[in-house]
Amino acid sequence: MTTDSGDTTATTTTATTTVGDAPTTDASGTGGTRRHTALPKARTLVEALPWLTRHHGKTVVVKFGGNAMVDEELKAAFAQDVVFLRHAGLKPVVVHGGGPQISRQLDRMGITSEFKAGLRVTTPEAMDVVRMVLAGQVQRELVGLLNQHGPLAVGLTGEDAHLMTATKHYADMDGERVDLGRVGEITAIDPGAVQALLDDGRIPVISSIARSADDGHVYNVNADTAAAALAVALGAETLMVLTDVEGLYEDWPHSDEVISRLTASELERLLPELASGMVPKMEGCLYAVRNGVTTARVIDGRVQHSILLEIFTDEGIGTMVVPDPEGQS
Ligand SMILES: Nc1ncnc2c1ncn2[C@@H]1O[C@H](COP(=O)(O)OP(=O)(O)O)[C@@H](O)[C@H]1O
Ligand SMILES: CC(=O)N[C@@H](CCC(=O)OP(=O)(O)O)C(=O)O
Numbered sequence: 001m002t003t004d005s006g007d008t009t010a011t012t013t014t015a016t017t018t019v020g021d022a023p024t025t026d027a028s029g030t031g032g033t034r035r036h037t038a039l040p041k042a043r044t045l046v047e048a049l050p051w052l053t054r055h056h057g058k059t060v061v062v063k064f065g066g067n068a069m070v071d072e073e074l075k076a077a078f079a080q081d082v083v084f085l086r087h088a089g090l091k092p093v094v095v096h097g098g099g100p101q102i103s104r105q106l107d108r109m110g111i112t113s114e115f116k117a118g119l120r121v122t123t124p125e126a127m128d129v130v131r132m133v134l135a136g137q138v139q140r141e142l143v144g145l146l147n148q149h150g151p152l153a154v155g156l157t158g159e160d161a162h163l164m165t166a167t168k169h170y171a172d173m174d175g176e177r178v179d180l181g182r183v184g185e186i187t188a189i190d191p192g193a194v195q196a197l198l199d200d201g202r203i204p205v206i207s208s209i210a211r212s213a214d215d216g217h218v219y220n221v222n223a224d225t226a227a228a229a230l231a232v233a234l235g236a237e238t239l240m241v242l243t244d245v246e247g248l249y250e251d252w253p254h255s256d257e258v259i260s261r262l263t264a265s266e267l268e269r270l271l272p273e274l275a276s277g278m279v280p281k282m283e284g285c286l287y288a289v290r291n292g293v294t295t296a297r298v299i300d301g302r303v304q305h306s307i308l309l310e311i312f313t314d315e316g317i318g319t320m321v322v323p324d325p326e327g328q329s
Contacts, residue, residue: 048088048312055311056089058237059198063227064142066097067244067277068301078242079145081307082203086152090311091198093234094146094153094205095227098138099277105133117171118279119183122220127182130220131157134207143205153203158186158210159218161193164226166210166219184210184219186226189233198234206230224277228284232291239288240310241281242301247319248282261320264289265328285321296321 036042062082069075085092102120106113106129114121122130139155146153158164166184170177197204208226211218224241231239247258252275262270267286274282285296299306299318309317 051312052088055237057091059091059093059231059234060085060238060240060311061093061095061227061231061234061236062307063224063239063241064094064096065223065241065243065277065301066099066101066138068242069098069101069138070244070302074302074304075141075145077304078301078307079142079148081305083146083149083152084308085311086201086203088312092203093194093198093230093236094142094203095208095223095230096134096138096142096205097208097223098134099223101138102130102133105129115276116178116180117173118276119169119171119180119222120220121180122182124182124217127218127220131209131218134209139205139207146203146205152201153205154197155205155207156193156197157207158221158226162188162190163193163206164189164208164210164221164229166212166221167214168212168219182217182219184212184221186210186221186229187213189229191230191233194230194234222280224280224284228288228293228296231288231293231296235292236288237294238311239285239293239296240307241285241296241298242306243277243281243298244300244302246300246317247298248278252278259319260316261322263322263328264324267321282321289321289323294323 064078082092082094099120103113106126109129111126111129113126120126135155135157139157143153143155156163158166164186165188167187169180169183169185171180172178194204194206206226208221208223209218210221227241228239246256247260249255250257250259264286267282271279271282271286281298285298288296297310297316297318297320299310303309303317306317309315
């Protein structure tokens with residue numbers, strides 16, 4: 001590895017112990033291989049080389065679910081991973097959730113809320129709370145954690161620079177059209193502001209609320225749906241969804257067998273059987289891989305450094321959705 005100045009000779013060292021029974025040599029450097037005690041660290045870095053090469057310059061949309069934000073250590077490790085991606089030459093974009101945080105605040109304020117078809121029924125009063133918690137609390141906290149590593153993160157909501165435009169969404173429950181209040185579905189994305197931030201080396205952190213062009217109201221958009229739409233609009237290579245389970249369980253809640261890899265068509269066949277929070281997540285993954293994103297992954301955000309494990313090692317740790325092979329769908 002070279003130093004910032006590009007000088008590879010100035011930092012050589014003669015000290016240290018040798019490890020194992022490998023041939024050693026004197027400080028002159030003749031006659032064999034010298035091993036430094038820190039060699040395993042170098043090996044770990046070198047192991048990441050094929051992945052660094054593969055992902056260099058690629059955009060990765062990381063969705064950080066509210067349920068995965070369980071403790072301070074995990075949030076700090078998440079921020080380290082995202083900053084690491086950025087310094088490794090990738091272009092990470094964070095879309096965050098905050099479902100449990102919104103529910104807590106609504107409870108505190110005595111506002112009842114319920115979920116239908118995996119989405120929060122959102123009254124205008126609840127919408128004010130959603131906006132305050134997502135943009136004013138969760139997003140600010142993540143921006144703060146990322147910026148402990150440098151002037152990198154910039155927070156936005158879908159309202160900024162027309163990033164996301166929404167229209168009122170109605171759920172389909174057993175063939176019936178159900179009114180969910182101020183729940184929006186995305187009708188347009190203008191990724192210009194996010195792209196400009198990426199080009200400037202920043203890490204955009206996005207809250208999933210959007211204004212409607214029809215009635216001017218602000219709408220609550222599920223964060224998985226927003227992340228998938230953004231990944232497509234940015235031409236991202238990867239959509240990575242961090243949640244509070246190991247991945248997509250084959251027979252939830254009866255078994256904890258995780259499906260490690262499936263194609264778009266396989267996922268499409270499974271969709272009608274899925275429940276609650278997994279519905280928007282897997283619909284988002286399907287939409288992403290059907291529209292140009294190379295892989296969509298659901299991984300366990302409760303595992304420290306899960307992003308690095310997923311991107312830079314062979315041990316994929318969750319569920320990976322890939323497009324159908326050419327000619328099949
Ligand atoms: N097939 C499944 N595999 C895994 N989790 C499932 C499945 N079906 C439903 N779930 C539920 O979906 C939840 C994840 O969605 P959600 O609670 O919205 O998380 P997040 O806040 O990360 O978006 C899991 O904790 C689990 O309770
Ligand atoms: C419409 C809808 O359900 N919006 C979500 C937005 C936050 C979110 O998606 O957070 P998670 O990713 O943590 O679930 C909500 O109000 O909870």
